[in-house]
Amino acid sequence: MDKDRALIICSLSAILYSTIVGSAPAPADVDCSRRQDFNAVRGCCTIPTFHFKAFQKQCGRYMPESGPRVSPCLYDCIFNATGVLTGSEVDAENARSMLKRLLGNNQDFVDVYLDGMLQCPGAVDAMLRSKRPRPMPGVEQCSPVPLYYGICTTKHMFNYCPSSSWSDTELCETARLQNLHCPTMRASRGGGPRPI
Numbered sequence: 001m002d003k004d005r006a007l008i009i010c011s012l013s014a015i016l017y018s019t020i021v022g023s024a025p026a027p028a029d030v031d032c033s034r035r036q037d038f039n040a041v042r043g044c045c046t047i048p049t050f051h052f053k054a055f056q057k058q059c060g061r062y063m064p065e066s067g068p069r070v071s072p073c074l075y076d077c078i079f080n081a082t083g084v085l086t087g088s089e090v091d092a093e094n095a096r097s098m099l100k101r102l103l104g105n106n107q108d109f110v111d112v113y114l115d116g117m118l119q120c121p122g123a124v125d126a127m128l129r130s131k132r133p134r135p136m137p138g139v140e141q142c143s144p145v146p147l148y149y150g151i152c153t154t155k156h157m158f159n160y161c162p163s164s165s166w167s168d169t170e171l172c173e174t175a176r177l178q179n180l181h182c183p184t185m186r187a188s189r190g191g192g193p194r195p196i
């Protein structure tokens with residue numbers, strides 16, 4: 001009798017165990033050693049154009065005539081103008097209004113970027129700590145932190161791209177799963193998408 005009961009409990013545990021394990025993502029399917037081809041994955045998530053001109057008045061001097069160029073100073077200036085950071089804390093309301101100005105009516109993108117902003121402090125801190133001591137010439141007066149938020153949120157956007165803007169190919173899906181499940185990919189700054 002006791003033997004039977006033990007057997008039943010044992011099989012129930014096995015079923016329960018496989019149910020729990022089965023419902024979790026399967027990182028074992030993801031090949032973390034496969035390198036990502038930046039040019040191949042850059043089109044996976046179609047991001048709306050950032051409307052930097054919305055900050056022309058305050059930050060126009062960091063927007064050269066020859067078209068939009070991403071610089072630490074431009075990001076720093078926009079963060080300053082909108083009060084996104086209080087010390088090292090992200091102000092969610094100010095971040096949302098900055099994103100609305102940059103992205104217009106793309107509500108789903110505003111939401112994902114905001115979510116990224118709130119999750120990025122750790123990654124930004126890691127980038128700051130691994131930064132080379134000597135800054136790039138000409139940008140000494142600007143903090144690199146806002147640009148690091150740009151890099152981190154771009155990666156977040158890649159991983160949580162609104163489905164209507166996501167190119168559902170095997171290549172893109174593999175890159176996304178790698179980002180989500182491979183620790184080295186998550187930490188690395190290479191291979192992933194670049195900031196806009």
Ligand SMILES: *[C@@H]1O[C@H](CO)[C@@H](O)[C@H](O)[C@H]1NC(C)=O
Binds near residue numbers: 076077080141142143
């Ligand atoms: C942003 O604000 C900080 C602190 O006031 C200042 O040091 C920095 O120069 C400002 N950045 C820009 C681009 O104006």
